[in-house]
Amino acid sequence: MSEENAFEKLGGPALKWAWDHPDEVLKKILKVNEWFKKKSNVEIEENPSNTSPIAQKAILILGPGGVGKSTVARMLAGDFEDILTDAPGYYKESLNLEKFHLNDDSNIGIVVAPGQEYHRPSTWNSLYTQIGLGAYRGIILLNAFGYHTFGVGYRSHRIYRGLGKSATKPRFIRAYLEDRREDELRVIKNLSHHVQLCENKLWILSLITKQDLWWKDREQVSQHYLQSAYETEILNMLGQHDPKKRRHKSTFASLVINNFKNGEGELLQPNTAGYDHKEQVDSLRVLFETVYDLMEWEQS
Numbered sequence: 001m002s003e004e005n006a007f008e009k010l011g012g013p014a015l016k017w018a019w020d021h022p023d024e025v026l027k028k029i030l031k032v033n034e035w036f037k038k039k040s041n042v043e044i045e046e047n048p049s050n051t052s053p054i055a056q057k058a059i060l061i062l063g064p065g066g067v068g069k070s071t072v073a074r075m076l077a078g079d080f081e082d083i084l085t086d087a088p089g090y091y092k093e094s095l096n097l098e099k100f101h102l103n104d105d106s107n108i109g110i111v112v113a114p115g116q117e118y119h120r121p122s123t124w125n126s127l128y129t130q131i132g133l134g135a136y137r138g139i140i141l142l143n144a145f146g147y148h149t150f151g152v153g154y155r156s157h158r159i160y161r162g163l164g165k166s167a168t169k170p171r172f173i174r175a176y177l178e179d180r181r182e183d184e185l186r187v188i189k190n191l192s193h194h195v196q197l198c199e200n201k202l203w204i205l206s207l208i209t210k211q212d213l214w215w216k217d218r219e220q221v222s223q224h225y226l227q228s229a230y231e232t233e234i235l236n237m238l239g240q241h242d243p244k245k246r247r248h249k250s251t252f253a254s255l256v257i258n259n260f261k262n263g264e265g266e267l268l269q270p271n272t273a274g275y276d277h278k279e280q281v282d283s284l285r286v287l288f289e290t291v292y293d294l295m296e297w298e299q300s
C-alpha cells in the first residue's frame with residue numbers, strides 16, 4: 001500500500017476536513033458534551049456485581065490495561081483542553097471501575113473498566129452481563145497495536161524472563177507487542193457473545209490509540225485493524241445484525257504524545273520522529289467527528 005493510500009485508510013479526507021474547519025469541530029465537541037449530559041442522568045450503583053440494567057444511559061470503555069482508557073474518558077468528559085496542554089505521561093493503573101461525568105454535571109456518563117488481566121475477574125463479568133441485558137448505549141473498545149503500558153520493570157516481565165538467555169530489550173519489545181495484540185483480539189472475542197445477546201440499539205467504536213508510537217508502521221496498523229484479524233472479529237461480533245440496532249466505526253488517534261515507557265519510567269521506545277502536535281490534533285478532531293456520528297446514529 002502506498003503511503004498516500006495508508007493515509008486515506010487512516011482517515012485522510014476526514015483529517016483534512018477536520019483541519020480546515022476548526023470551528024465546526026469545536027461546535028461538535030460541545031454537542032458531544034451536551035449529549036453526554038442529557039443522557040447521563042441514571043446513576044450506576046457502586047456494587048459492580050449488581051447486574052440489573054442500571055447503567056442504561058452510560059457509555060462503557062473497555063480494553064486491555066495501559067491502552068489509554070482512563071485518558072480518553074477524561075477527554076470525552078470534557079477535560080479535552082487540559083489533556084492537550086498537559087503532558088501527563090505517567091501511568092496510574094486503574095484498580096477498579098472508574099466513573100466519569102461532565103465537569104458541570106454530577107451525574108455519571110462514562111464507565112471505565114480496569115484493563116490489566118489481574119483486575120478483570122472482579123469487574124468484567126458483571127459488565128458483560130450488563131452488556132447482554134442492553135444496559136449500555138455504546139462501547140468504546142480501545143486497542144493500541146500492542147503498545148500497552150505496564151507497571152513493572154521490563155526485566156521482571158514474564159515475557160522477558162520467558163526469553164531466557166537470548167533476552168534483550170529489542171527482542172522483549174517485539175515479543176511483548178505481539179503478545180499484547182493477541183490480548184486485544186482475546187478481549188474482542190470474549191466480548192462478542194455478550195454484544196450478540198444485546199437486543200437494544202448499541203454502537204461500538206474501535207479506538208486505536210498511540211498513533212505517535214506506531215506511526216512509522218501505519219500501513220501495517222491499518223491492515224491489521226481494517227482488513228485482517230481484528231476486522232474479522234468485529235464482523236463476527238456484529239453477526240447478521242440489523243443496521244438499525246448496531247453501528248461500528250474505527251478511528252485512530254494519539255491521545256498524548258509520549259515515549260513508550262513502563263510504569264517505572266524505563267524507556268522502551270521513543271515516539272515516532274516527525275509525528276507532531278498537528279498530527280495529534282488532527283487525530284483527536286477525527287475522534288470527535290466519529291463520536292459525533294455515533295451520537296447522530298443513536299438519536300436517529
Ligand SMILES: Nc1nc2c(ncn2[C@@H]2O[C@H](COP(=O)(O)OP(=O)(O)OP(=O)(O)O)[C@@H](O)[C@H]2O)c(=O)[nH]1
Nearest residue numbers: 065066067068069070071090094115210254255258
Ligand atoms: N504515547 C502515547 N501514550 C498514551 C496515549 N494514550 C495514553 N497514553 C499513555 O498510556 C498510559 C496508559 O494510559 P491510561 O489511560 O492510564 O490506560 P488505561 O487503559 O486506563 O490502563 P488501565 O487503567 O491499566 O486499564 C499513560 O501513561 C498515558 O499517558 C497515546 O495515544 N500515545
Ligand SMILES: [Mg+2]
Nearest residue numbers: 069070093094
Ligand atoms: Mg485506567
